[in-house]
Amino acid sequence: MRVVCVNTGSSSVKLRLLGADDAIVGEHETDAPGSDVDAEALERAIGDLGDADAVVHRVVHGGERGAAARVDAALLEELRALTPLAPLHQPKALAAVAAAARARPQLPVVACFDTAFHARLPPEAATYALPAEWRERFGLRRFGFHGLSHSYAARRAAELLSLRAGARIVTCHLGAGASLAAVRDGASVDTTMGFTPLEGVVMATRSGSVDPGLLLWLVRQGIAPEELHDALERRSGLLGLAGTADMRELLVRDDHDARLALAVYLHRLAAAAAAMAAALGGIDALVFTGGVGENAAAVRSGAAERLELLGVELDPAANAAAAGDVDVSAPGARVRSAVVAAREDLEMARQARALLGA
Secondary structure (H helix, E strand, O other), X not given: OOEEEEEEOOOEEEEEEEOOOOOEEEEEEEEOOOOOOOHHHHHHHHHXXXXXXXXXXXXXXXXXXXXXXXXXXXXXXXXXXXXXHOOOOHHHHHHHHHHHHHHOOOOOEEEEEOOHHHOOOOHXXXXXXXXXXXXXHHOOXXXXXXXXXXXXXXXXXXXXXXXXXXXXXXXXXXXXOEEEEEEEOOEEEEEOOOOOOOOOOOOOOOOOOOOHHHHHHHHHOOOOHHHHHHHHHHOOHHHHHHOOOOHHHHHHOOOHHHHHHHHXXXXXXXXXXXXXXXXXXXXXXXXEEHHHHXXXXXXXXXXXXXXXXXXEOEOHHHHHHOOXXXXXXXXXXXXXXEEOOOOHHHHHHHHHHHHHOO
């Protein structure tokens, strides 16, 4: 089955046509920062990819759904209602679904959800310590995100490193958005993002976790909820710390703000990785993926140095030269480390074929 994979991220839209053997038959990528997408251009690009048997979309928020689903009017309405929980991603994904339907109206359409991988988190990891009335009335829980990437990265790392069944894997998806997951036997045990993608580590423009008391204090000082939301989503993170959301720029700068931004980023990243290891009762492998995870050797080495107490140690030469899927562990390191190229498209195609009975 040839599958068109549509991946709308926080800063880009990636299209790939995968053949029955998962070879890349065609692809197209365009920058798309924010929540908007050029629907007409996207429609043309999808139509130009070549013959296909199905279209599959990455949708960031699927609520409590634990598996991929065929797209119909009822599902679209359900996904629109979730937009406030993923405002950077959900509108873009829904626009892409509409564009693909116009470009390929005869093909079955499947939605794969980033939240689905975390839908069965253990209660202790999924539950907020909030009043029961609120949790029940509003469906409050930790959803988690980047599930397609975490699922693929953990499975690929297990193959690459020849890990035993049941290995305890911490996956670090580090891109414009960033999250970590604790994975055992192909299942998510814990993750850093929560009810929305704002929780967790420092990101390009998102703050990550902030004391809720601080946010309440700002509201009492006259900061409107809409302004607060915009600042936390679009003007915080690396951008708020150093004036740029681009990790590549930070790594070549040598000024106070850049050094502080990198130090804060690594401090939160290492702390989160240690927390994921604790959720697993130990760690057998640490995996880096995503644009920063794959391409920033200094981020990987900085995180590893802070996690040396857990047995993480990288081979400096392998880490510096890493490209594609590669083992970057130091010889004899107690914890194996790997870089895995983000291939959400492969996970999307796998789920779509399973759903459609291919």
